[in-house]
Amino acid sequence: MIGRTRAGVIRFLAVVAFATGLATGAAAQTPAAPRGQYRAFWVDTFNSRFSTPGDVAAIVARAQQAHANVLFVQVRRRGDAWYLDSREPLAEGVVFTADFDPLREILARAHAIGVAVHAVVTVGPIWNQATGPASPAHVFAQHGFTPSGPVPGRQNWLTRARPGDATPATALGGYRFGLDFWLDPGHPDAAAYTVDVITHLVGAYDIDGLLLDALRYPDAIAAPVGTGDPEPSVGYNDVSLERFRRRYALPADALPAPADGAWSDWRRAQVTALLGRITLASLAIRPSLVVSVGVAATGDAPVAATPDGTEADATAWSASEPFRRAFQDWYRWSEDGLVDALVPLVYRTEHTMAGADAFVAWVRWARAHADGRQLVVAVGAYANAIEGTLRQVRRATAPATAADDPPAADGVVLFSMGAHNAPVAGNPLAVSGPRDTPYRSFDDLASGLLTGRTVSGQALEAGGPAGVFAPQTALPIPAWKLAPTTGHLRGTITVAGRDGALAADGAGVALEWVADDRRGPGGSVPPAPAAPIVAPADGGGVYGRFDLAPGRYRVLVSPIGDGVYRSTCTVTIAPGSVATLDLAVDPARPAVATCVTP
Secondary structure (H helix, E strand, O other), X not given: OOOOOHHHHHHHHHHHHHHOOOOOHHHHOOOOOOOOOXXXXXXXOOOOOOOOHHHHHHHHHHHHHOOOOEEEEEEEOOOOEOOOOOOOOEOOOOOOOOOOOHHHHXXXXXXXXXXXXXXXXXXXXXXXXXXXXXXXXXXXXXXOEEOOEEOOHHHOOEOOOOOOOOOOOEEXXXXXXXXXXXXXXXXXXXXXXXXXXXXXXXXXXXXXXXXXXXOOOOOOEXXXXXXXXXXXXXXXXXXXXXXXXXXXOOOOOOOOOOOOHHHHHHHXXXXXXXXXXXXXXHHHHOOOOEEEEEEEOOOOOOOOOOOOOOHHHHHHHHOOHHHHHHOOOHHHHOOOOOOOEEEEEEOOOOOOHHHHHHHHHHHHXXXXXXXXXXXXXXEOHHHOOHHHHHHHHHHHHOOOOOOOOOOOOOEEEEEOOOOOOOOEEEEOOOOOOOEEEOOOOHHHHHHHHHHOEOOOOOEOOOOOOOOOOOOOOOOOOOHHHHOOOOEEEEEEEEEOOOOEHHHHOOOXXXXXXXXXXXXXXXXOOOOOOOOOEOOOOOOOOEEEEEEEOOEEEEEEEXXXXXXXXXXXOOEEEOOOOEEEOEEEEOOOOOOEEEEEOO
């Protein structure tokens, strides 16, 4: 694969050998395991200590104890870092061992035993305290609030509720949602900052994957006005509003209602644009990286009409909470190749009928709409007794039993290692009949995953089936990583004399296949691919396109209110890599987009 280093290939082979039991004679006698399944733990820094060598050793030991093959480790919580080589300050209120790098240590320890590490980056919320951060370099101190109030003007990057809306979930002038302050993805500077933080992490550390958490708007419902359902009052950052008004030629004081369809589409587009930008920038540095997103699975799941997606499915999806309130259009992210894996956060209680039904419904929907990308179901172990967690793992990974059933998920990630089960009164899933089940140790959870019993031998599953994490198995490596057939393109457009990249906001982008002299069998010329659809440039003038057929392309740029500019050069797309082509257009030189040399 292009971009895969020799060391990375060696480590991948070592992971396979370790996890399939080829490394030891004793393991070779265990029953054959299904090849390729995520058996993961989410290590969240609210519930797991992660700042000393002892903390890291304990985390890796737990992973090994439970036969986990990947750790999803939170390394950015609220605009901070749990690693030393960072664009952001270390987490406040946490005592770090001097000069100790938790992320580098967990990478070394986990890789040594064949366990992969996916860095979890919390994207949206950047602060959650009533007082500001101690570090003046923190993004909240720079672009959120100062002791005298909100940072004024364009330098304020926070999202907010619509001024005047009665939103009980918000505070401090509509800037705080629950406990958190969130960056607005519709602010070009906030988006650029976020991309810079993440790509620096990807370049500095040998991580196997990147999970983007809370890549969304906060859930903020305004009090209903008149009749109808309440709508999400969020996204009203001044700069994002200015861009929206300019895009739709609205008056300078126009304030769209939370239920405005164009405004809702705009907010969804900002989230999607930021995701695409992060993914392309990260893959340009580390093509083997597995990029995933923790996606909302709140409210009622849409009812899947068919496994292949239909107009009825799209209609059902448009009424869902993730689409309407989180502004995550993840139904289409996998289809468009913006992610390698979807991680739906299906946090439901298995011991209640409503929770169990909701879990099944969301898993079925996600399984039916992964569109060939990987699907890793996040199970809310923190809310379930161990009996419920084991049941949900089986439900998520159960193979299809009929021709029209959606395929099984590629595995699960248990949220979380530090909050791994809950006491349940009158637990109906207890093997001996409904009874109170206590909070149990991690040792009991690990034993349950491997044997279906607690450490003391108490049955957690009826019938004595083999444990859901036994025997060991390898991670499934995406086929498009091992043997890529398409490539990707990204770049930035600037407009001379018109505020640079900002003037390219919303510019149309098209690709034109450039014929070459390649010949197929018998001297035939392969047909040119159809002109790929490219989303408009974002607020920073950044454009991108995934999964392009290999070959040469010319880029056509159409700034809003202007003509078409054709690139003076071509760009070559190669399988498994990200090509970069930056362009400059000058209204004084119509029809020509100059290729900028890095």
